[in-house]
Amino acid sequence: MACLRQTLEMTVTAQSSQTMTDLELVRAAASGDAVAFERIYEQHRRRVYSLCARMLGNVEQAEDLTQEVFLQVYRKIGSFRGDSAFTTWLHRLAVNQVLMHFRKRGVKLEHTSEEGDFTNVVETPLQSTRRISMVDRLALERAIAQLPPGYRTVFLLHDVEGYEHEEISSTLGVSVGTSKSQLHKARMRLRELLSKTTSNAGE
Amino acid sequence: MACQEYQELISDYIDGTLELGEEARIERHLADCDGCRAVRDDLLQIVHFSRQLPLHTPSSEVWTQLQTKIAAERPTHFGSRVAAWVSRLKNLELNLSVPQLAASAAALLIIFSVALIISRQSAETPSASSLAGRSGTAGMNLLSNAEDQEIEEKIERLRESVEQRRVTWSPELQVAYDRSIRQVDQCLATCRQQLSGDPSDQVSKDLMRDAYLEKQRLLEGFTKF
Amino acid sequence: MSKSRQGFGDACRAATAALSVAALGASAPYAPAVERPGRFERSYTPRGAAHFTLSNVSGDITVTAWGRRTVSVLAITESPAAIEDRVVGTDILVSVKQAAPTIRADFRIYVPANTSLSLKNVLGKINVSGVTGDIVVTSFESEVRLQDVQAASVEVRVTTGDIYFDGQLREGGAYSFQSMKGDIDLNLPGGAAFNLAARALSEKINLGEFAKGLTGVTKGAKMVSGNHLAGGPRLTVTTYDGRIVLHKK
Numbered sequence: 001m002a003c004l005r006q007t008l009e010m011t012v013t014a015q016s017s018q019t020m021t022d023l024e025l026v027r028a029a030a031s032g033d034a035v036a037f038e039r040i041y042e043q044h045r046r047r048v049y050s051l052c053a054r055m056l057g058n059v060e061q062a063e064d065l066t067q068e069v070f071l072q073v074y075r076k077i078g079s080f081r082g083d084s085a086f087t088t089w090l091h092r093l094a095v096n097q098v099l100m101h102f103r104k105r106g107v108k109l110e111h112t113s114e115e116g117d118f119t120n121v122v123e124t125p126l127q128s129t130r131r132i133s134m135v136d137r138l139a140l141e142r143a144i145a146q147l148p149p150g151y152r153t154v155f156l157l158h159d160v161e162g163y164e165h166e167e168i169s170s171t172l173g174v175s176v177g178t179s180k181s182q183l184h185k186a187r188m189r190l191r192e193l194l195s196k197t198t199s200n201a202g203e
Numbered sequence: 204m205a206c207q208e209y210q211e212l213i214s215d216y217i218d219g220t221l222e223l224g225e226e227a228r229i230e231r232h233l234a235d236c237d238g239c240r241a242v243r244d245d246l247l248q249i250v251h252f253s254r255q256l257p258l259h260t261p262s263s264e265v266w267t268q269l270q271t272k273i274a275a276e277r278p279t280h281f282g283s284r285v286a287a288w289v290s291r292l293k294n295l296e297l298n299l300s301v302p303q304l305a306a307s308a309a310a311l312l313i314i315f316s317v318a319l320i321i322s323r324q325s326a327e328t329p330s331a332s333s334l335a336g337r338s339g340t341a342g343m344n345l346l347s348n349a350e351d352q353e354i355e356e357k358i359e360r361l362r363e364s365v366e367q368r369r370v371t372w373s374p375e376l377q378v379a380y381d382r383s384i385r386q387v388d389q390c391l392a393t394c395r396q397q398l399s400g401d402p403s404d405q406v407s408k409d410l411m412r413d414a415y416l417e418k419q420r421l422l423e424g425f426t427k428f
Numbered sequence: 429m430s431k432s433r434q435g436f437g438d439a440c441r442a443a444t445a446a447l448s449v450a451a452l453g454a455s456a457p458y459a460p461a462v463e464r465p466g467r468f469e470r471s472y473t474p475r476g477a478a479h480f481t482l483s484n485v486s487g488d489i490t491v492t493a494w495g496r497r498t499v500s501v502l503a504i505t506e507s508p509a510a511i512e513d514r515v516v517g518t519d520i521l522v523s524v525k526q527a528a529p530t531i532r533a534d535f536r537i538y539v540p541a542n543t544s545l546s547l548k549n550v551l552g553k554i555n556v557s558g559v560t561g562d563i564v565v566t567s568f569e570s571e572v573r574l575q576d577v578q579a580a581s582v583e584v585r586v587t588t589g590d591i592y593f594d595g596q597l598r599e600g601g602a603y604s605f606q607s608m609k610g611d612i613d614l615n616l617p618g619g620a621a622f623n624l625a626a627r628a629l630s631e632k633i634n635l636g637e638f639a640k641g642l643t644g645v646t647k648g649a650k651m652v653s654g655n656h657l658a659g660g661p662r663l664t665v666t667t668y669d670g671r672i673v674l675h676k677k
Contacts, residue, residue: 012568024516039479041266042562047257050600053259066261068271074273138658140252154592165220184214191245192408234539259600262662263583373530376484377552383568383587385535388518390668391606406650410448410629413666421587424550428526 011015022086030078035079044087048094054156055098058143065101069094095157095171102149109172110152143193151186158183204232206239213243217250267416354415363420372428380425388423390414468508468533472499473516477561480539481546483523487534489549493541493558505533544579571610586610590670594677596621601661609669618676623658626665628672637676 025043028036048069053062080089102109144152153172157163158179163171165179172179189199209232210326215221233240362384369377394411397404472478478499482489487505488639503511509582522532534552539545542560546552550568557575563582564576565572570589574582577595582603584591591605594615603614603622616622618637626633633652634654635642645654 022517025519026514033424035481035521036516038266041269044477046260049265050256054256061400063261063265067265067272070269071272075276118416137252137256138251141256144253155253159250160256162254180215180220181211184211187214187246187249188210188242189241190249194249197243208577257600260581260602262602262664263604296489346569373527375530376526376550379486379569386588386608386669390629393668397629406627406648407629410627410666410668413606414608417585417606420566420585424566424568 008155020049023082023202026086028078028079028081037074044090045070047087049088051091051094051156051161052098054141054144054160055153056101057152061101065097069097091161092171095161098153099172102153107149109153109174128199139194143190146193147186147189151182151189154179154182155186156189159187204229206236209233209236209239210242211241213246217243217246356416358418358422360424361400361419365422365425368428378426380421383421384418387414387418391418442459456506466504466506466508468503468505468511470501470522472501472515472520473497474499474520474540476518476538477542477544478518478520479546479561480537481519481521481523481545481548482532482535482537483521483548484525484535484552485524485526485549486532486551487524487529488537488553488555489537489547490553490555491535491539491545491547491557491559492535493543493560494538495540496538496539497542499543500538502536503533504536507531507533520628543625553581572619590631596620596639597661597663602663602664604664604666606664606666607668607670609671610667612665612667613673613675614663614665614673615675615677619657621655621660622663623653623655623661624663624665625651625671626663627651627667628670629668631667631669631671634671634673636674638674 014037025040029040032040039152045066047068049062052065052069053059056062056065067164069090073090076093080086144155147155156169157168158165165183168174168179169176209229212221212225212229216226221229233243261373303350369380372380391411394407394414397407398411401407443473443626468662474497480491480499487503487564498628501513501522502534503524505511505524507527508525510525511533512523512525524531530667539559541558541560543559545556545559546564547556548566549570549667552570554559554565554572555569555572555575556563556565556573556577557616559578562647563574563577563584565574565584566586568587572584572589573592574584575594576591577593578598579595580594580598580601582593582605582636584593584602586607588605588609590610591607592610592615593603593605593613595622605614616638618670624635624638624642627650629650636651638656641656642652643656644659645652646651
């Protein structure tokens, strides 16, 4: 592959040896090292793809979006300053791509109470003996896919990707309170969906 | 406080974001309430297993298409032309190959197909405009003879560049290259033959497209020598 | 008391400095063996799962997983000087310079099982066994044999050559095999679930005992696709001149 003529300015900060490796790769990739860029892709593709796939609930769109994310990485890698971990930077990029995708499609993330929004959350002692079966990860993935986009996004960001509510609220442009309540509703809905699964044996 | 109100706080409780006073109050309630405890235990499980969801792997197509797009952005003469053609080709046929799509949608497709929401989201359908300006027939004759020629011309230019270098290689390498090119050309010929017998043969169309990509890979691979 | 604290502080600083130097110097330290004529030998100790890339031109490549933590590379070649290696973090890159006459190098490589591999060749056999890291094999004229493999991602692309794969398919995994001329044989556990897309331009696709458990089947003269059992990891198999055969382990 031909080399890019790109000047690179990197601030070198004290790093653990793991981030040292990332930085070296990033540096190399930014200066046109195709092998380094391929390595970056290989190291991070699964995480990016899994995030997109779960957010969008569609494999084909997730692959397109994954491509788009790494194309952005390619274009912007020269501007990565190393002031955060590369994984964080990449991740934010991915989440932003997903949100842009949602905006383009007019997918509403704001979730106001609607049909399907359960009102009865009180458990009677009888029902309490029913337990959700978590051995089936497939069931959990399926259930996540069935969440409305707003719940799903907050749930994925918080419980799967490990974002804090503050970050979710600034990324999505909602209040921290909204983020917390969406998360709770998402979890409760999952609980509902998963308890249906256990009772439908042999699905 | 009623159970309903306590349950609304359970997520915050699990995440450790409740004030100390509230936390104590919830714990007292949980000690006495089977129902709310069941909710807490279930949510704990959901959170626990969500942290362990497997990572899924995208198909290798993602990388090959990405490379093509990147090549298109690079200011090289051959790379951008061939790459631009390939990416245009890819965009056109994205929605046609059913077996291809079935293959590239992993377990996730099965998972998502169950979800109501997913069934509402349609895959990218080619807008009429993306196919307009082609021959009038609705998207079936994508590799018409005119396009065939254009593709071949572009690969030919790439090939010329490789041929210029070929003379500097060892005989062993030259022979390997000749054999490989001949092989790919044979595959292309077979695909074309099948297509002339049945122009709507989607499988042959896809195979031909992939054979062109293989030829490109071949040429780009030998460009390094 | 302040003296001992100061001493401790100094010791800490010295230790940190030493560590930083070590980190800066070689993230995957390697010990070059004494060069012997006709041999290229290297040993690497990566910190964590390694990625090994080999770019060869002519010669056989054999990669075997072993229980040690080191990556051991041995190449038998007339020109060891033509082989370059580079280490970047946990990435180990070995390449053979192209020259005329072509330099032939046969590689025997041992890696920790979780090493991911990217093997490139023009001419020669490629054998991999026991590896669980991702595998990418791209070559032009090569017979490729993957044995006892448990990778989550396998990609094999050759212009001419048979491909043999024996191993387990992992959940969420993607496995693709393509040859323009060659048979593709896959040896899989009978209970393996997968999504199959197989295309053979000229010859037969033989699913063997997997035909029974296949659902959602689309079948044509040159292709078969469907889900085996519950479906799952994607299996994409394409050959232009050759058979595709699925064998049950």
